[in-house]
Amino acid sequence: MAQSEIQHQTAQLDITGMTCxxxxxxxQKLLLRQPGVREARVDYPTGKGIxxxxxxxxxxxxxxxxIxxxxxxxxxRMDIGLLVSPKEENGYDYRLIIIGGGSAAFAAAIRAEELGLKTLMINDGLPIGGTCVNVGCVPSKTLIRTAEAAFHAxxxxxxxxxxxxxxxxxxxxIRDKQQLVETLRQQKYLNVVQDFEHLKILSGHARLDDSHTVVVDEKMRYTGEKILLATGSRPRIPDIPGLKEVGYLTNRSLFELEEKPESLTIMGAGYVGCEIATAYRRLGVKIRIIEFTDRILRSQTPDISEELARHMQAEGIEIxxxxxxxRLERKAAGIQITGQFPDGRQHTFLEPGHVVVATGxxxxVEGLGLEAVGVQLAGNGHIAVNDFMQTSVPHIYAAGDVANTPAYVYTAAYEAKIAVNHAxxxxxxxxxxxxxxxxxxxxxQVAGVxxxxxxxxxxxxxxxxxxxxxxxxxxxxAARDTRGFIKLxxxxxxDQLLGARVVAPEGGELIMTLSLxxxxxxxVQELAAQLFPYLTLQEGIKLAALAFSKDVQKLSCCAS
Structure with a gap:
């Protein structure tokens, strides 16, 4: 019998006793050690194995x-069936090829290892860990907390x-920030997969040669039964005359500057621009934000924008x-920026420090070969996916920032697990x-659900x-800090909660309660009836729920 016609059998198992x-x-590991077992997949949530x-x-x-x-x-329970299988790994070098090395890629690799899948991960660009640990969440939040300590001093x-x-x-x-980045990259990424039996990691640029074949650095070819695209995103740079010539920073390069800038002009007033402005102003840098729309955080309602802008301006941030x-031009004293207001008025000013681009x-997706294999993009240039993270080519999936989904590290990991489970x-x-x-x-902080x-x-x-x-x-x-509000x-x-917005010191600590x-x-009436500990910010959720039907100014402490 030819290799492509070797007959194997499948055992579909119902397994009891699993708790995690x-x-x-x-x-899975026990089964894979047995001679003759070619593949084993066990899923805890369903209690089934193949x-x-x-x-x-x-x-x-x-x-x-x-077992x-x-x-x-x-x-x-055990059901036996016949499987006509091609050559080893169903005719492919790997069951799963992951292109990318960030949060989505590692979540996919972890789930693939649990399922016993031979997996190849190919990383290019940022070091292992991707945006979050290297140039995003970890460095920005440790700088924000450092700046907060300086502010309160x-x-x-x-x-x-x-x-x-x-x-x-x-x-x-900056050195302490970098040390934290390196520590977490090692502990939360590289150490996690170092003992994986089925994972291989390569460095190099990958592109799709066909819908099952990946070429790395135009030298090596690998085939995969399924492919996950997890290549992430990068700052979007606007096409403004002179911007490239004068030199600009993004979050990727700003966080590496060991010499404190005299000043920064931040282009863009979304969440990245506002976070950078807050941190660097408190570290002693003069900050100006320029925004082409009518307010900061344009994606939120005006009351949120106005509340945050008021407190940022009180700390000396120009908006x-x-x-x-x-137009931007390099002058001896700095960067000359010429801009225009909606009424046609032009204004020119000099930035003696740096320009930071935070415009999204x-x-x-460039150089991935998506067009050649038929992977379609959404209108915003990200990869279009369905609810199971499948692209327009069903055995090719996408997860994380590269997909047309919310761009958060925790959603990236969630999406990758859904993709591997579905595949x-x-x-x-x-x-x-x-x-x-x-x-x-x-x-x-500003938080929402x-x-x-x-x-x-x-x-x-x-x-x-x-x-x-x-x-x-x-x-x-009691804290003498009454900045912000809670909105339900x-x-x-x-009487069901449709959503919530919180503007408050440590307001992010409230939002999970509202999400649940x-x-x-x-x-909402049930939220109003719950017992929230007195003198916690969480009590504000109860009071906001009560405010639908009562004047909370006329309630005594702890009253409902």
């Missing part, structure tokens, strides 16, 4: 014995406390809305972002809004 994914991985085996080397009852002889696991919300200031060793700040940069992201474990879980929580790490009142209005949903100032929350009064949007007829309330359909 580690149990499934343990059973074993592909050579009946000439191992019998079905021996497979069952491997039944363990202390905890048992096979409750110079400022107090209590009249009786007189801070003495802070000496900032800026080069040390220029409705200013579109038209674009997907890393290899029969998973039918679809992405669901209806109760996705998010946080912007300014100070005060679900829809806001503008979105509810657009959808024609009857809604009501409760907006509670932090001046009504005892914890904020509920369905006027069902939405997920498990807890009525």
């Amino acid at each position: 994914t580690h149990c499934a991985a343990t059973i 074993v592909v085996f050579d009946p000439k080397q191992i019998r079905p009852e021996q497979i069952q014995q491997v 039944d002889q363990t202390p905890s696991y048992r096979v409750s 110079r400022h107090s919300f209590f009249d009786a406390v007189r801070p003495r200031g802070a000496d900032i060793d800026f080069p040390r700040v 220029w809305p409705n200013f579109r940069a038209k 992201i674009q997907a890393n 290899f474990a029969g998973g039918r879980e679809a992405i669901d972002y209806r109760v996705l929580p998010w946080v912007i790490f300014t100070d005060p 679900g829809m806001d009142e503008a979105q509810a209005d657009q959808l024609g949903i009857p809604y009501e809004v409760s907006k509670l100032s932090l001046r009504e929350i005892p914890r904020a009064l 949007i509920r369905h006027a007829e069902t 309330a939405m997920k498990y359909r807890i009525p």
Whole structure:
């Protein structure tokens, strides 16, 4: 019989006794050690396993014995079928090829290892770990926290406390940031996969030669049964005359500067621009934000933009809305920026320090060979995917920033797991972002889940809004820090929470409670009736829920 006609059998198992994914991985490893077992996949959530085996080397009852002889696991049902399999690995070099090396790629590799899949990961561009650990979440948030420490050393919300200031060793700040990046890259990425039996990692540029073949550095060719595109994104650079010539920074290069800049002009007032502005202003840098729309955080309702802008400006951050940069020129004293206001007025100013571009992201799709194999892009240039992360070519998946989905590190990992489960474990879980929580790490922080009142209005949903100032929350009064508000949007007829927005110091710590309330359909009246600990910011959720039906200013402490 020819190699492509070798007949194997499959054993479909129902397995009891598993309590976690580690149990499934343990059973897989036991099965894969047996002579004649060609493939084993065990899934903890469903309690099922699939074993592909050579009946000439191992019998079905021996497979069952491997599991039944363990202390905890048992096979409750086994069905045997015939599989006509091509050559090893179904005719491919790998079951799964992952292009990328960030959060989505590693989440996919971890799930693939649990399923016993021979996997190849190919990374290019940023070091292993991708945007989050190298140039995104980790460096930005540690700089934000460093800047916060400096701010509180110079400022107090209590009249009786007189801070003495802070000496900032800026080069040390950057070196400490880099040390944290390197530590987490090693601990949370490389160490995690170092003992994987089925994973190979390569460095190089990968492109699709056909829908199952990947070429690396135009030298090596690998075939894969399924392919996951997880190439991430990079800063989008606007096409403004002179921008490239004068030299600009992005979050990738700004965080590497060991010499503190005198000043920064930040182009863009989205979450990246606002976070950078907050951190670097508190580290002693003069900050100007220019934004071509009418306000910062244009994706949010105006009250959020106005609240945050007020506090940023109080710390000395200049905000220029409705200013579109038209031309940049390098002068002896710095960078000359010429822009225009909506009424046609032009204005020119000099930036003695650096220009930072924070105008959004674009997907890393160039050079991947997507057009040649028929992988389609969405209107924003990211890869179009369905609810199972499949592209227009069903055995090619995409996850993370490169896909047309929310660009967060935690959604990237979530999407990759969904993709691998769908591709290899029969998973039918679809992405669901209806109760996705998010946080912007300014100070005060901005956090949200679900829809806001503008979105509810657009959808024609009857809604009501409760907006509670932090001046009504005892914890904020005790802390002498009443910046911000909590806003709840509920369905006027069902009392279900449609969404929430929080502007508050550490406001991000509140949003998961509201996300869970939405997920498990807890009525707003039930939130108002719950016992929240007194003198916590979380109590503000209860008060905001009460405010739909009561005047909280007329309630005593802890009253409901």
